[in-house]
Amino acid sequence: MDKVLMKGNEAIGAAAIKAGCKYFFGYPITPQNELPEFMSRELPKIDGVFVQAESEVAAINMIYGAAGTGARVMTSSSSPGVALKQEGISYIAGAELPCVIVNISRGGPGLGGIQPSQADYFQSTRGGGNGDYRHLVYAPASLQEAVDLTIEAFDVADYYRNPVIVIGDGMIGQMMEPVEFKEPKKRELPNKDWATTGTKGERRPNIINSLALDPAELEKHNIKLDKKYKEIEKNEVRYEMYKMDKAEVVMVAYGTTARIVKNAIDALREEGINAGLIRPITLWPFPNKAFNEIPDTAKALLSVEMSMGQMIDDVKIANEGRLPVHFYGRAGGMIPTPEAIMDKVKEIIGGGK
Amino acid sequence: MLNDNRIRVIIGHYGSGKTEFSINYAIQLAKEEKKVALADLDVVNPYFRSREKHGLLEEHGVKIMSSYVKGSGSDLPAVSADVLGPLQDKSSNVVLDVGGDSMGARTLGRYREYFVEGDYDMFCIINANRIETQTVEGVLHHISSIEGASRAKVTGLINNTHLLRTTTVDEVLKGQRLCKEVSEALNIPIKYTGVIESLVNQLPQDIEGTIMPIKMIMREAWM
Numbered sequence: 378m379d380k381v382l383m384k385g386n387e388a389i390g391a392a393a394i395k396a397g398c399k400y401f402f403g404y405p406i407t408p409q410n411e412l413p414e415f416m417s418r419e420l421p422k423i424d425g426v427f428v429q430a431e432s433e434v435a436a437i438n439m440i441y442g443a444a445g446t447g448a449r450v451m452t453s454s455s456s457p458g459v460a461l462k463q464e465g466i467s468y469i470a471g472a473e474l475p476c477v478i479v480n481i482s483r484g485g486p487g488l489g490g491i492q493p494s495q496a497d498y499f500q501s502t503r504g505g506g507n508g509d510y511r512h513l514v515y516a517p518a519s520l521q522e523a524v525d526l527t528i529e530a531f532d533v534a535d536y537y538r539n540p541v542i543v544i545g546d547g548m549i550g551q552m553m554e555p556v557e558f559k560e561p562k563k564r565e566l567p568n569k570d571w572a573t574t575g576t577k578g579e580r581r582p583n584i585i586n587s588l589a590l591d592p593a594e595l596e597k598h599n600i601k602l603d604k605k606y607k608e609i610e611k612n613e614v615r616y617e618m619y620k621m622d623k624a625e626v627v628m629v630a631y632g633t634t635a636r637i638v639k640n641a642i643d644a645l646r647e648e649g650i651n652a653g654l655i656r657p658i659t660l661w662p663f664p665n666k667a668f669n670e671i672p673d674t675a676k677a678l679l680s681v682e683m684s685m686g687q688m689i690d691d692v693k694i695a696n697e698g699r700l701p702v703h704f705y706g707r708a709g710g711m712i713p714t715p716e717a718i719m720d721k722v723k724e725i726i727g728g729g730k
Numbered sequence: 731m732l733n734d735n736r737i738r739v740i741i742g743h744y745g746s747g748k749t750e751f752s753i754n755y756a757i758q759l760a761k762e763e764k765k766v767a768l769a770d771l772d773v774v775n776p777y778f779r780s781r782e783k784h785g786l787l788e789e790h791g792v793k794i795m796s797s798y799v800k801g802s803g804s805d806l807p808a809v810s811a812d813v814l815g816p817l818q819d820k821s822s823n824v825v826l827d828v829g830g831d832s833m834g835a836r837t838l839g840r841y842r843e844y845f846v847e848g849d850y851d852m853f854c855i856i857n858a859n860r861i862e863t864q865t866v867e868g869v870l871h872h873i874s875s876i877e878g879a880s881r882a883k884v885t886g887l888i889n890n891t892h893l894l895r896t897t898t899v900d901e902v903l904k905g906q907r908l909c910k911e912v913s914e915a916l917n918i919p920i921k922y923t924g925v926i927e928s929l930v931n932q933l934p935q936d937i938e939g940t941i942m943p944i945k946m947i948m949r950e951a952w953m
Contacts, residue, residue, distance in 0.1 A: 380859070380893060381859055381860070381861050381864070382745055382857060382859040382860055382892070382893060382894070383745070383860075383861065384744065384745055387861075407776045407805045408776050408777065408805075484803075490803040491776050491803055491804075491805050492777075492803055493777075547776075547777065548777070551775070551776065551777040551778065552777075552778075552953060553745045553894070554894065555859070555893045555894065555896060636952050636953070637952045639952070640951060640952040710803060712950075715951070715952060
């Protein structure tokens with residue numbers, strides 16, 4: 378198939394349908410509205426169902442119910458809307474159901490603003506819901522990657538019976554880029570013998586539930602979930618290393634910010650300053666092992682974010698105290714410029730002398 | 731020379747390149763004419779609206795009007811009453827940059843009385859790489875839904891087929907073939923071909939309409 382020009386939100390919707398998503402439940406919020414709009418138009422054409430719920434809380438609970446039938450389901454929202462979904466996400470993780478949740482994030486806290494932001498890093502990687510649960514978080518930096526990761530997210534969710542988040546700042550949702558829809562590489566997926574598809578009098582009922590009356594049973598469940606999360610940490614880490622050769626300053630950035638950082642790195646290298654980038658593609662699990670590949674020339678790490686510095690903790694954990702960790706960020710919907718990032722790198726190098 | 735009627739309405743699918751074309755056109759027009767105003771009527775898209783470039787436009791002598799809610803952080807479907815000024819002032823040249831699709835074109839209904847034959851043009855921007863306007867049927871459906879919502883007729887087509895910085899001459903020609911078929915079906919001329927600046931010198935002779943070199947103004951270098 379030829380490349381077509383799509384808006385990020387549309388491309389994610391088209392990718393979901395390509396992955397076999399049949400049911401979408403959501404509630405409008407800027408800057409992700411084109412996604413539910415796309416699904417409302419396209420899902421009826423493939424005998425799917427689109428429901429605009431009365432709220433985000435309703436939408437995530439519709440996902441909970443629909444995921445229980447074993448169907449491929451998705452919801453999308455933006456920052457404060459995803460905050461409202463956290464309770465449902467915890468229930469879905471507790472009941473071990475697969476689903477994909479898209480967050481096209483905007484400035485916060487509270488209602489915040491509609492411009493792009495990465496201030497939902499804590500929300501995505503630590504979870505706003507209760508209990509011992511985790512979920513994979515994909516952070517695409519281009520629309521092609523958003524398409525590929527959305528398609529893969531459905532497989533990964535089915536494989537681990539776990540919710541998967543795809544997070545893009547508002548820019549990923551709103552920008553236009555050429556994309557193509559490739560066949561994903563197949564994973565061996567287990568049968569959904571847990572789904573509530575009707576017993577036909579031939580088996581015991583399957584029960585979807587996150588309530589446990591016996592603490593010993595719940596602990597057993599917690600240990601089982603934890604084993605699964607460790608498995609995800611082992612198998613699903615994804616990252617990109619960019620121009621690490623002889624890098625003096627290694628930046629860490631994801632999503633749109635990583636693109637700007639790459640521009641800054643190219644310009645810095647033209648000036649004879651060696652900088653590189655670790656780009657986490659999964660925010661959880663965080664690519665700790667990438668930090669073992671940092672060359673000896675590195676003098677400092679620089680976390681670059683569209684937030685007040687929510688990723689710094691993970692960078693420090695991965696760094697294990699080896700290098701000083703700096704931060705540069707813009708917040709509230711403001712986008713860093715390559716020039717400002719270059720200045721920060723120069724300041725770090727100058728200060729280190 | 732941009733020999734179009736005084737009021738130019740720019741419509742098209744979102745992603746077709748309406749805003750880039752509108753801004754490039756307005757800047758060009760301001761080199762030829764004294765009073766040029768650009769109205770950002772986008773009530774659909776929250777990002778990449780021409781109002782974000784008000785500083786640049788004003789530097790080029792283009793007056794910019796948009797929402798009466800200041801700042802880029804609003805998604806309220808509000809358009810300033812200022813837009814009426816240049817529409818009523820017969821010595822003003824006006825470019826109306828209309829937001830995506832027929833939904834966005836509804837804003838035009840308010841200005842219907844100014845769309846008098848001979849005093850206005852409505853140009854439909856076509857990008858053959860957008861999924862819904864890849865075929866003649868798709869474009870015709872698109873035009874009729876916008877004409878219905880705006881209650882004005884399209885007077886010219888603009889081939890703006892692109893894949894951003896990866897556009898090739900073949901892409902432009904693919905768009906031209908599509909536009910020609912639409913042009914014949916509706917009996918509307920192809921008025922312009924919008925082409926990324928770096929490709930202009932590589933274009934063959936038989937390009938339809940005036941070539942409008944497009945500087946990417948809305949898209950930052952890192953995008």
